[in-house]
Amino acid sequence: MARWEPNASGRLTEAAMELFAERGYGKTTVEDIAARAGLTERTFFNYFTDKREVLFAGSEHFVKQVVDAVRAVPKSSAPLDTVIWAYESTNDFFEERRPFARKRSALIAAHPELQERELVKMMSLAAAMAEILKERGTSASAASLAAEAGLAVLRVGFEQWVKDTKDRSLVFHLRAARRQLEAVVDRAKKGARAG
Amino acid sequence: MARWEPNASGRLTEAAMELFAERGYGKTTVEDIAARAGLTERTFFNYFTDKREVLFAGSEHFVKQVVDAVRAVPKSSAPLDTVIWAYESTNDFFEERRPFARKRSALIAAHPELQERELVKMMSLAAAMAEILKERGTSASAASLAAEAGLAVLRVGFEQWVKDTKDRSLVFHLRAARRQLEAVVDRAKKGARAG
Secondary structure, three states, X not given: OOOOOOXXXXXXXXXXXXXXXXXXXXXXXXHHHHHHHOOOHHHHHHHOOOOOHHHHHHHHHHHHHHHHHHHHOOOOOOHHHHHHXXXXXXXXXXXXXXXXXXXXXXXHHHOHHHHHHHHHHHHHHHHHHHHHHHHOOOOHHHHHHHHHHHHHHHHHHHHHHHHOOOOOOHHHHHHHHHHHHHHHXXXXXXXXXXX | XXXXXXXXXXHHHHHHHHHHHHHOOOOOOHHHHHHHHOOOHHHHHHHOOOOOHHHHXXXXXXXXXXXXXXXXXXXXXXXXXXXXXXXXXXXXXXXXOHHHHHHHHHHHHHOHHHHHHHHHHHHHHHHHHHHHHHHXXXXXXXXXXXXXXXXXXXXXXXXXXXXXXXXXXXXXXXXXXXXXXXHHHHHHHHHHHHO
């Protein structure tokens, strides 16, 4: 039996992020991470399947929170509102971990294989959102469009939130991205009608 | 030197699609495909790196066509129009290969690892589109939103085109998906203002 270690998962995550910053992601091993956290490799593997999972374990929590939130939105809401409100509900979750989110984003941006994994996770989130919208009576194609347009808002809003030197909230940046999506679609609509 | 074989790539693709349908994708080997096409494995590997590539080789042609098309759109066009017009320019390319596109879509839908590859290819296409829009003077976040909203239109329009029992054109379905995106965004805008 592994000995119970207080906050092992948090200590391992912190150790991993330090080492990724010091040596680079590619040169950090699970052994290094466990040693830095003062824990064993076995304890590491109780929490994460591999070193990549240190960066993605939180996203399961995120997906669960978003899916629970979307089910709580009144069914009369517009599909895109439903999706964006669900993302807004994660504001406090992310606020608490902005420093981690910043380091994580920089790491992902620097490694194509991590980017790919992030994209696949994000697209499965959009697919899950589209399924929920369909269950709530939205047509399949409107559900996909709302889920994928909502994902575009999340991706842009999140990127702005990570980069924001003024530390404004995720909700602030999601709303800004949403207004920008509206402007992008409006401008095209006018162009198409004039053309 | 490999002997030159007339239309080897087309014969291999056709043989692969037949075998995927008969035996399933997982049970078909490169050896089987080459034998069915009356060619050698070596010839297969002159054209494709593995059996999966039979399904993705065309997408390079598609990306090239779309990127060329987007550069030809006047810079005064709205970013989302630019993206959708570039997709519309592939209408004839796809019209000629609708039977192949149908089989390919069914195969991809049935295999999560192929779906993942398709998603990654589509998201890199959106990233390439966003880059071109930025070069043309669109802000980074508007470029991402237009490219990703445009990708949602492509994905929904393409799916409807593949399924259409009336064989209407890809342009028809892209325009329908685009109007539906406008409706999804409009409905949310009204909801947000009323709420």
